[in-house]
Amino acid sequence: xxxxxxxxxxxxxxxxxxxxxxxxxxxxxxxxxxxxxxxxxxxxxxxxxxxxxxxxxxxxxxxxxxxxxxxxxxxxxxxxxxxxxxxx
Numbered sequence: 001x002x003x004x005x006x007x008x009x010x011x012x013x014x015x016x017x018x019x020x021x022x023x024x025x026x027x028x029x030x031x032x033x034x035x036x037x038x039x040x041x042x043x044x045x046x047x048x049x050x051x052x053x054x055x056x057x058x059x060x061x062x063x064x065x066x067x068x069x070x071x072x073x074x075x076x077x078x079x080x081x082x083x084x085x086x087x088x
Contacts, residue, residue, distance in 0.1 A: 002033050005075040010064075013079050021062060025079065028058045048088055053077065 006014075014022065032041060041056040046065065055063045058079070065077045065084060078084050 001072075002035050003073045004029070004033060004066075005069065005073065007075060007077050009078050010076040013084075017062075017079070021059070025058050025062075025064070028056065029064070032056060032064075046085070046088070051088075053088065 014025065017025065028041060031038060032043075043054060043056045046053040046055055051067060053065055053067050054074075055065045057063055061081045062079065063082070063084065064079045065088065066074045067077060068074050077088070
């Protein structure tokens with residue numbers, strides 16, 4: 001099982017989400033935490049100049065961005081719509 005750390009930015013952005021999107025996020029995080037790279041999550045590497053970042057889908061519009069700390073540990077960086085990619 002994958003261990004997850006949460007950045008302060010992730011927690012602040014998560015709290016701003018509507019309740020239904022928070023619930024959907026919890027469901028997708030549970031799938032991700034089990035280590036299953038399902039088609040549903042659409043996990044992909046981001047093209048970032050300074051850090052190695054990854055992303056997966058919560059909904060069609062919303063993503064969670066994370067970085068791998070180790071093979072069994074990740075840190076969630078932020079959550080939001082596609083505009084989050086502009087502020088990484």
